Amino acid sequence: MECAKAIMLTELGATQTLSDTPVETSGGPPVASGEVGQSGCQHEVPGSRVAFPARSTRYIRDPRRAGQAENGRRARGNGGEEPAATEKPGGIAARYRERSGLPRTKVDVVGLGLNATDTVLVVREFPALGGKERVALVSEQAGGQVATALVTCQRLGLRTRYIGKVGDDRAGRFQLTSLRREGVDVRYTRVVNRAFTQFGYIIVDQKTGERTVFWDRDARLAVRPSELAPEAIGSAKVVHLDGCDVEACLKLAGWARRSGLPVVADLDTVYKRVEKLFPHIDYLIASANFLPAVTGQDDPFRVLEYMAREYGVRAPGMTLGRDGALVLWQGRYVYSPGFVVETVDTTGAGDIFHGAFIYGLIADWEMGRTLDFSNAMAGLNCTALGARGGIATRAQAEALMRRGSRHVNPHYRTVASDKTQ
Incomplete structure (x- = not known):
C-alpha cells in the first residue's frame, strides 16, 4: 500500500510533483498525551466546490514544503478548544453514574469499532x-466509523478512548499518530504484526460530492471478546459501538449495561x-438502509416501533441522508431535517453525526436539539474533503442551526407530527 515515490497529478489545473513524504495539516485543540469512510452512513446533499481537509490529512506532495507548513502551524497556535459538554444536575450521564457506582470519570466516551486509512x-x-x-486531487486521511466519532467528541471537548486494532504498516502508524494527536486515549488499541490496516479508496465526484468506496479489512484486525478488559470502560459515561466485531461488542455492551452506562x-x-446486539443498545441511530434490511419493513416509522417493541431499544432512530434524522423517543417521533450546505464530500457524515449525538447526550440536551446539532455537524x-476534513466547532454548528436552510421532507414531518399527537 506504499504510495509511489513520485506521481504527477493535476490539482485544479496546476501540475505538482508528489512524494511519499508525509505532511500533516493540523492545528486545533491542544493534544493530551497519548470508515466511514468505507463503511459509514451516506449523507448526500448536492453541491459543487472543493475545500481542503483541515486535520487528520496527509497530502502526498513535495517534502521541501514540510518545514513551511510546520512553521505556519506554530505561528497559528492551537486555536480555541471547545468547552466540554456541561451536565445538568440530575442529567442523563449523572443519573447513569449514580446507578453505576463507578469511580469519577477519566474519560467520557469509550468506543469499540472500525478505524481506517x-x-x-x-x-x-x-x-x-x-x-x-x-485525478484532480489526492489525499490520504484517517477515518473509520468509531474512530472518527471519537475524534468528533474530542474536538468538542470530551475525553475519549478507542478500542480497536491497526496493522504494523505505514497506514497503521498514520492512524495511531492521528488519534494521539487529537488526544484520543489509545492504550487499548493493539498493533497486529504482519497485518494490514483497514483501508479505503474513495472516489469523489467533484460536481456532486458523491463518493464511491473500495475497501478491505484484514481478518486479523477483528477484536476478540477475550482481548477486552472491563476496566477499559470503568470510568466512562457512554459506550459507542458500530457492531463490526459482534461478539466483542456484545461483551462490552454487557459490561456497560451492568455498570449502568448507556x-x-x-x-x-x-x-x-x-441482531444479538440489539437488546443491549440504548440509542441506536442506524443508516437508512440498515433497519429495513434486518426487519424486512420499508416504512421507517414501523421499523422504529418494531425495534422499540421487540428489542427494547430505548431510542431507535435512523439517519436519512439529506432529509436529516428520525428518532422514536419517549413514545413520540422526533424528526430533524438536514441542513442545506455546499457539499464537497459526504464521506464520514454519519460518523460525525454520532460523535455530535453523544456530545448532546452527555450534555443532557432535549432530543430535538441533539438531532439538530448532529445534523449541523x-x-x-x-x-470539506474526507471523513474528518470539516469537523466544525460547536459555535459553527449552532450558527448553522440558527440561520441555516433545511431539507425538510414533508412526508416525515407530517407523519411524525400525526403519530406524536
Whole structure:
C-alpha cells in the first residue's frame, strides 16, 4: 500500500510533483498525551466546490514544503478548544453514574469499532464503466466509523478512548499518530504484526460530492471478546459501538449495561448475528438502509416501533441522508431535517453525526436539539474533503442551526407530527 515515490497529478489545473513524504495539516485543540469512510452512513446533499481537509490529512506532495507548513502551524497556535459538554444536575450521564457506582470519570466516551486509512481521489466527473478520468486531487486521511466519532467528541471537548486494532504498516502508524494527536486515549488499541490496516479508496465526484468506496479489512484486525478488559470502560459515561466485531461488542455492551452506562450504536452494515446486539443498545441511530434490511419493513416509522417493541431499544432512530434524522423517543417521533450546505464530500457524515449525538447526550440536551446539532455537524463536515476534513466547532454548528436552510421532507414531518399527537 506504499504510495509511489513520485506521481504527477493535476490539482485544479496546476501540475505538482508528489512524494511519499508525509505532511500533516493540523492545528486545533491542544493534544493530551497519548470508515466511514468505507463503511459509514451516506449523507448526500448536492453541491459543487472543493475545500481542503483541515486535520487528520496527509497530502502526498513535495517534502521541501514540510518545514513551511510546520512553521505556519506554530505561528497559528492551537486555536480555541471547545468547552466540554456541561451536565445538568440530575442529567442523563449523572443519573447513569449514580446507578453505576463507578469511580469519577477519566474519560467520557469509550468506543469499540472500525478505524481506517482512506486514500481520497477527487475526479471532475465519475467515468462510465471502462472509461478513464484524470485525478484532480489526492489525499490520504484517517477515518473509520468509531474512530472518527471519537475524534468528533474530542474536538468538542470530551475525553475519549478507542478500542480497536491497526496493522504494523505505514497506514497503521498514520492512524495511531492521528488519534494521539487529537488526544484520543489509545492504550487499548493493539498493533497486529504482519497485518494490514483497514483501508479505503474513495472516489469523489467533484460536481456532486458523491463518493464511491473500495475497501478491505484484514481478518486479523477483528477484536476478540477475550482481548477486552472491563476496566477499559470503568470510568466512562457512554459506550459507542458500530457492531463490526459482534461478539466483542456484545461483551462490552454487557459490561456497560451492568455498570449502568448507556450504549450508543452506529449500525449500517448487516454483520452476521448483529441482531444479538440489539437488546443491549440504548440509542441506536442506524443508516437508512440498515433497519429495513434486518426487519424486512420499508416504512421507517414501523421499523422504529418494531425495534422499540421487540428489542427494547430505548431510542431507535435512523439517519436519512439529506432529509436529516428520525428518532422514536419517549413514545413520540422526533424528526430533524438536514441542513442545506455546499457539499464537497459526504464521506464520514454519519460518523460525525454520532460523535455530535453523544456530545448532546452527555450534555443532557432535549432530543430535538441533539438531532439538530448532529445534523449541523454532519452537514458542515460535508463541505470539506474526507471523513474528518470539516469537523466544525460547536459555535459553527449552532450558527448553522440558527440561520441555516433545511431539507425538510414533508412526508416525515407530517407523519411524525400525526403519530406524536
